[in-house]
Amino acid sequence: MKEFTIPFVGLKQGEHHFDYKIDNTFFEHFEYDEFNNVTISAEAILVKKSNALEFHFTIKGFVNVYCDLTNEPYDQKVEGEHHLVVNFGDEFNDEDDALLILPHGSYEVTIQQYIYELIILSLPAKRVHPGVEDGTLNSEILEKLKELTPKVSEEDSSEKSDKEIDPRWDQLKKLLTDK
Known part of the structure; x- marks a missing residue:
């Protein structure tokens, strides 16, 4: 060196x-x-x-x-x-x-x-x-990762989004629109 x-x-x-x-x-x-x-x-x-x-x-x-x-x-x-x-x-x-x-x-x-x-x-x-x-790489590992990712259906995601909204937020949103 x-x-x-x-x-x-x-x-x-x-x-x-x-x-x-x-x-x-x-x-x-x-x-x-x-x-x-x-x-x-x-x-x-x-x-x-x-x-x-x-x-x-x-x-x-x-x-x-x-x-x-x-x-x-x-x-x-x-x-x-x-x-x-x-x-x-x-x-x-x-x-x-x-x-x-x-x-x-x-x-x-x-x-x-x-x-x-x-x-x-x-x-x-x-x-x-x-x-x-x-997305152009074809690899066994990528295929296995796609296969093992958890699947979320549309019904599950819409039910979760309805349950997650707290009704108190609706009352607060009314304050903004009642001006």
């Missing part, structure tokens, strides 16, 4: 671009195995100033994951951005996700953790296959 370590001491002040192709081997380093296939391009723009460094990370691509409802694999689109400021201080501090403090005398910064977190946090909490949402 040496390509994610940026030695900033030899760089001139100004803007510097770093491009990365992220695949499954990147996530093997973090022992994260929820992705079947990964195709993500990441860009890190470093703006070196006299007293600080500013990073702007951008990711774009696809990860192949399993649907939470049907367990069918599909490609989930991933896009995200993150801004990081690197300052220098007495000791290392990474408690804030937007501010990194490196000890004086540091000559390089490692950005792989920030790219990893950006990718993971850019995914939706609930992963649903696009075919489920538009």
Whole structure:
């Protein structure tokens, strides 16, 4: 993972671009195995100033994951951005996700953790296959779910709606119309 370590001491002040192709081997380093296939391009723009460094990370691509409802694999689109400021201080501090403090005398910064977190946090909490949402996915699991859903007849629903209305509400509704 040496390509994610940026030695900033030899760089001139100004803007510097770093491009990365992220695949499954990147996530093997973090022992994260929820992705079947990964195709993500990441860009890190470093703006070196006299007293600080500013990073702007951008990711774009696809990860192949399993649907939470049907367990069918599909490609989930991933896009995200993150801004990081690197300052220098007495000791290392990474408690804030937007501010990194490196000890004086540091000559390089490692950005792989920030790219990893950006990718993971850019995914939706609930992963649903696009075919489920538009009704085009044919799956055994979906058929079984449809079969097992409770059936409500129209007579049952109309009887329940009549019973649920409290007669006191009718009296209150008259107040609105009696003006």
